[in-house]
Amino acid sequence: MNCLIGQSGGPTAVINSSLAGAIQAGIDFDFENVYVSLNGIEGLLHENIKCVDKDLFEKEKANDRLKKRPSSILGSCRFKLSDNLEDDQYKKIFENLKKYEISTFVYIGGNDSMDTVMKLNSYIEKNKIDWINVVGCPKTIDNDLCEMDHSPGFASASKFVNTALRQIRLDCDIYPIKSITFVEIMGRNAGWLTATSYLANYKRKKDIVNLVYLPEDSKSLDDIEKEIEEKFKEDNNLVIAVSEGFMDKDGKLENESEKSFDKGFNHPIIAGIGLKISDYIHDKLKVKTRSVELNIVQRTSFLISKTDSDEAYELGYLAIKEGKNQTNIVPILKREEKKEYKVRYSTTSPSNIANKEKKIPEAWLKSREILKEKITAYTLPLIKGEINQEFTDGIFDYIKLEDFTK
Amino acid sequence: MNCLIGQSGGPTAVINSSLAGAIQAGIDFDFENVYVSLNGIEGLLHENIKCVDKDLFEKEKANDRLKKRPSSILGSCRFKLSDNLEDDQYKKIFENLKKYEISTFVYIGGNDSMDTVMKLNSYIEKNKIDWINVVGCPKTIDNDLCEMDHSPGFASASKFVNTALRQIRLDCDIYPIKSITFVEIMGRNAGWLTATSYLANYKRKKDIVNLVYLPEDSKSLDDIEKEIEEKFKEDNNLVIAVSEGFMDKDGKLENESEKSFDKGFNHPIIAGIGLKISDYIHDKLKVKTRSVELNIVQRTSFLISKTDSDEAYELGYLAIKEGKNQTNIVPILKREEKKEYKVRYSTTSPSNIANKEKKIPEAWLKSREILKEKITAYTLPLIKGEINQEFTDGIFDYIKLEDFTK
16 A cells, blocks of 8 residues: 655745655655645656655665755645536546555645545545545644644744844844835735734834734724824834735725735735835835845745644644554644643544634734734744754755655 | 953944953953953043953853854944044043053954044054053954955854855745845945855855946946846846945936945935846846845844954953053954965054045956856855854843953
């Protein structure tokens, strides 16, 4: 019996930790062959499949090295399976699963990918297939997956964001002139990642980030202008975190952030919301402004939270372990109600995650003080620990697929 | 007798290494008080001056911690001294130098700051002042300082750039669809930093960066289009490094990069050249394009070359050591013509550096193959070694001025 693992959706810094955990479990639980599918479900459709060389995997310390290798090493896809279970896609997929004698298939991804897991399980149920289990494994920097305390990948993205903000602040403070730096952060629908900007202020007498704007806010440009004028009483140089999904209440600025790189990859980026607010405020307040987009590296940074990486690994391991005997599950984590941060792992059904979004609790959004307190307490334990990265000849280096597959 | 140190111009990741070296030399060479001037020469003009607490400096391990603290901890300025030596500015400056009993003043900066050092020395010479030495200490990420093999700060910026490019490539490769990612890199007049993009390809079978465009190039948008079409034969996903100073030969696109954040901080960024080329190529080739600006963090990254940091420290140390007995000098480094990388330190006159620019040798620009070979051999030894950064509670942390001054 063999197992198969694929990755889907946008990358995270720890999506390969889950892969490492799944491969290790594949070895530990005596799967004869551990296969990987390239570009998610597309690799399975087109037989773009590789086999893990178990000896190389150990020799190359791939288990450890995958934990530090950001962005989906197996490639990804944005392929949506047909709603019609009679579609030939399904026939082809299950033919290939049969051909490779796969008894457990783990699909690592976000809410869209759990839709794939759900549909494959509908096909299994409908056709009374008893030789394969299809399970999910969660990931996303957006932290919007339901059923779990937090999404693997979120904490590393947050660590990148608050580190970037501190670095940007170091630049902002050097000139004794009034200025505003807007920093645009990922998160189209939910402000989780942008809200974690507040962590940059943790235990600082002077704020690193002065204002934070989220998709959840209902604020106009005039509101922003007023808040900025108020903050200028405290500091000459302001740093303002803006979620790419922020929409001004009055719709004065056409929000073109949909054209940005993720989903709208097929259009050039015109300008993010950060730049638009920056231009608007510059014109209104006649003050120096600039806009910085944190951009792609938010999800592929070599700066990784050790806690996040360890948890992602554990979930990948569990996906194979539990998926050996059950289908239609996704391993998840809950936070224990203890003083010391600790998580408890369990499983849920992919239908509880697929096509759903977890939002920031409304109670947290009542005031910025509450949000700051809540998001800091929530995120702080998740970003703990760093990982020593690989540098060869002074250059950032990382494991390659051919290092441990045949 | 006391010494004084100031920082000026744009920040680098290792400008505080030079400060650390200068403070340590101030202690080692028995200056009674080691003072620092805030916001460069402006601090000296307005008596915004602090004294290093030698005990705290040792207790807080400030020597080591400053080596990892990116961006000018003393603040900076873009203050240009008057060309007229009779100007009251000079009187005020020398009054304050006298008041604080400064016998050696070290000014850490780039070509503009060396203009300040030069002018102060003209004043000294003209007025036959014998109680003070004013010396420079070089820094810039642009690598355009004359007289020295390379500029302190350049190597860390390069390390950031090639690391960013590798991270971006990890994102680009995950989808099996044709795409181009343009990456805009700092360097308004000289392409040194952008040229080091080639280091990302070092020892890689498959290129991380496919094309590189410099201010030194004389290329049209049609040339770029043709080169891109050629590269698409090798790879489906292209990564293209563009210097912010690139100008298309035909002037088809108005180059607005002057509006960008460094000098034009007083204007919002409209759009960089990377974005403009990206839009143009998207329209022409109907292919997916996006543009990423590496932005401020290029010069304030926590990712620091140990070699760069050590050299910057040494230059700061030398500035005080040599500046104890001589005025009107700048410590510099030359590369020894040996198999193993080694530098030799000496001094030069600020007039050899002030208001001058070192360009990439024309011979290197004859072909991209030559450039790649030359810039790699030149830069590789400079980016060697990493520095373990400080993280407290999982958050990037760094020394503050109040930790070691009174």
